[in-house]
């Protein structure tokens with residue numbers, strides 16, 4: 392377990408600071424296709440229901456509304472001042488749930504519920520109550536289910552938190568990004584330390600656990616000194632979990648990011664230095680790193696799972712157990728059911744049109760091949776647990792990868808260990824944890840197949 396972030400020479404940073412996938416899924420989203428449509432998704436749900444009728448499910452609700460648009464944001468959001476706007480959207484979520492549950496038959500038990508956004512607390516208390524009860528009417532929620540929500544502390548009331556706790560929500564994730572007022576001006580998002588502290592303390596008092604902060608490094612205006620002050624405040628508030636994301640700067644895809652002055656962006660070694668600073672600030676205060684950019688306190692379930700090498704992940708981040716089948720609702724929601732991804736349409740008008748016609752609002756997706764499933768398991772294992780064991784029989788599926796792994800070892804990213812039973816153990820080094828995506832790329836057959844052809848748009852790795 393590393394005490395301190397490795398010292399990385401600038402030429403090493405330059406070598407790895409290239410565009411690359413983040414592997415929130417494998418195969419990555421650019422591989423998904425419109426050839427996979429609503430009927431395919433319906434078949435996956437039906438198969439999931441019939442093949443494992445007793446397995447619990449996870450559901451994701453995408454609640455895209457925001458009060459204003461933060462200029463750095465890469466999420467799919469609807470900016471509105473109209474607090475009634477979600478009413479009709481909730482009606483459509485109910486229609487979508489009805490379509491899905493008609494296919495699910497008896498498979499209606501939920502072990503995980505996640506509300507993400509956007510800003511789910513854009514919903515009024517009455518809307519939150521109506522949506523949650525709509526879920527409860529259609530599914531059986533296990534008594535120990537993980538029920539989580541993403542909140543923006545600047546737009547969350549204590550009354551909303553009280554209601555969420557009464558309904559059964561028990562996990563909270565909040566956007567913080569950076570407390571520095573100048574950075575907040577540059578990203579068009581204002582949130583005081585006091586507001587954040589109030590929400591954290593109130594949520595703790597209500598019994599929420601696994602309280603998470605999202606921070607971002609690489610934002611405009613960030614520098615060592617101001618970032619150090621943010622990290623100190625975060626350490627003082629001591630959330631159970633931390634996600635420290637690399638700023639994904641994609642101005643061609645996200646028009647609002649074009650407002651960000653380029654000269655203010657910390658890049659390359661400066662940007663990575665901010666991650667290193669955060670890593671050391673948190674590790675020094677007792678946090679354990681999970682992957683290279685997440686941290687958790689020793690008492691948190693994620694750390695226990697890391698010790699047992701059983702950390703899993705889904706589209707919302709790391710999970711304590713392997714993710715069950717996940718059905719997503721709402722615009723752009725991504726389902727992962729019976730070995731297939733399905734993503735919902737982006738436009739609210741198309742979402743409404745599909746549901747009013749009684750059709751699942753799926754825009755694109757992919758049914759994974761056996762090879763995809765194998766590679767997904769390897770990539771997830773590596774990114775979640777810093778370690779991967781390739782069994783002897785699995786090695787037969789590799790060819791060019793073995794040479795690439797040898798090179799990654801020469802570059803100091805991994806250590807390989809051949810076991811007596813013919814299996815190969817791969818462990819990420821401290822340097823390899825920072826550039827884990829580059830090691831994961833070794834197993835990405837689809838990226839390999841695209842080499843030299845049209846490369847999809849990924850953000851830079853550093």
Ligand SMILES: C[S@@+](CC[C@H](N)C(=O)[O-])C[C@H]1O[C@@H](n2cnc3c(N)ncnc32)[C@H](O)[C@@H]1O
Pocket residue numbers: 463464465466507508509510511541542543544565566567568605606607636637638639640
């Ligand atoms: C969907 S947002 C919801 C959070 C909530 N609306 C808020 O702002 O507090 C989830 C997280 O995605 C991260 N995020 C959004 N845009 C990003 C970007 N361009 N690069 C890196 N992380 C980003 C932020 O850390 C944010 O807290």
Ligand code: SF4
Pocket residue numbers: 456457458459460461464465466468508509510543566580
């Ligand atoms: S960061 Fe959060 S509040 Fe800001 S636009 Fe994105 S989703 Fe909305």
